[in-house]
Amino acid sequence: MNEFLIEGSQAIDREELLIELMDRYGQDILQLVYSYVKNHAVAEELTQEIFLKIYERIDTYQQRSSLKTWIWRIAINHCKDYLRSWNYRKIVISETLAKESVTKRETVEAEVIQRDEEDLLAKEVMNLPMKYREVIYLHYFAELTIKEMEGITGVNQNTLKTRLKRAKEILQTKLRGRI
Amino acid sequence: MEEQLKKLKNTMNQTVFKDVVFSEKHRSNILAKLNEKKNPELDVLQLLQTSKTGYEVSQALIARGVKNFAENEGMLYVLLHELEGAGYLTSTWENGEKYYQISTKGKKRLVLEEEQMTGTSLLKKLAEGGV
Numbered sequence: 001m002n003e004f005l006i007e008g009s010q011a012i013d014r015e016e017l018l019i020e021l022m023d024r025y026g027q028d029i030l031q032l033v034y035s036y037v038k039n040h041a042v043a044e045e046l047t048q049e050i051f052l053k054i055y056e057r058i059d060t061y062q063q064r065s066s067l068k069t070w071i072w073r074i075a076i077n078h079c080k081d082y083l084r085s086w087n088y089r090k091i092v093i094s095e096t097l098a099k100e101s102v103t104k105r106e107t108v109e110a111e112v113i114q115r116d117e118e119d120l121l122a123k124e125v126m127n128l129p130m131k132y133r134e135v136i137y138l139h140y141f142a143e144l145t146i147k148e149m150e151g152i153t154g155v156n157q158n159t160l161k162t163r164l165k166r167a168k169e170i171l172q173t174k175l176r177g178r179i
Numbered sequence: 180m181e182e183q184l185k186k187l188k189n190t191m192n193q194t195v196f197k198d199v200v201f202s203e204k205h206r207s208n209i210l211a212k213l214n215e216k217k218n219p220e221l222d223v224l225q226l227l228q229t230s231k232t233g234y235e236v237s238q239a240l241i242a243r244g245v246k247n248f249a250e251n252e253g254m255l256y257v258l259l260h261e262l263e264g265a266g267y268l269t270s271t272w273e274n275g276e277k278y279y280q281i282s283t284k285g286k287k288r289l290v291l292e293e294e295q296m297t298g299t300s301l302l303k304k305l306a307e308g309g310v
Binding site: 022123175 | 180181183184185194195198199200206208210
């Protein structure tokens, strides 16, 4: 038995690394994916595929960008590929966020008004078209700088700034008089 | 607006992401998928650095958590045969049992594959919790 453990030690290095990366980034990636696909089951499935992709490609990581940037880029590309795919276009996702928020609001009706306003903002962010939701999420939720966002999305900084501005305008219109 | 957006992280964690939790279940599902996909050849080559019968290899694979052949031992013998045919293994007969062992060619391949697996110093650093 001992012999097997010793002989196996080299082979599990990459697996150990994957476990480490899941501990460190699992939660971030699942949320990131959910912000794109807005469906629990799909988000879990894609997150699984993303970590397997990371495992397969880990030796191609060149340290030209930070590990986080590298991982997030893989995750975002995977989400976008999925959203473009035939699968997604054919099967219309039924689990809309609006529905979730309504039930949530019913259950927490008694909570202070402040909470209600926050719910509304979160809901409207999730209802933004993808390119605007993406910038709001990366900038305000993930707290990335415009430069980091450029590295992760491959979209240039000026475009990102324009999108952020536009995204805020849309949110402002939607929430006018309510926040 | 800016003020509210600055609180977005907190807000979303309490609302949209309330049930979005990366759990132990997700972790073990990913590891299980990984094991299904993994190529068992490398394990076989590693194990045969000391000579073994096919049965001993199958037991050792199970001990390692390689489940590819757990329900289909026949496929293991096919693999051993292929690896032998390709020159990665040699075999000898002792007391009516066939013993397999890695060949020089097999050792070279093993070294190459292990380098790919453990490869860069970065991987080691990460595995040790650096970076």
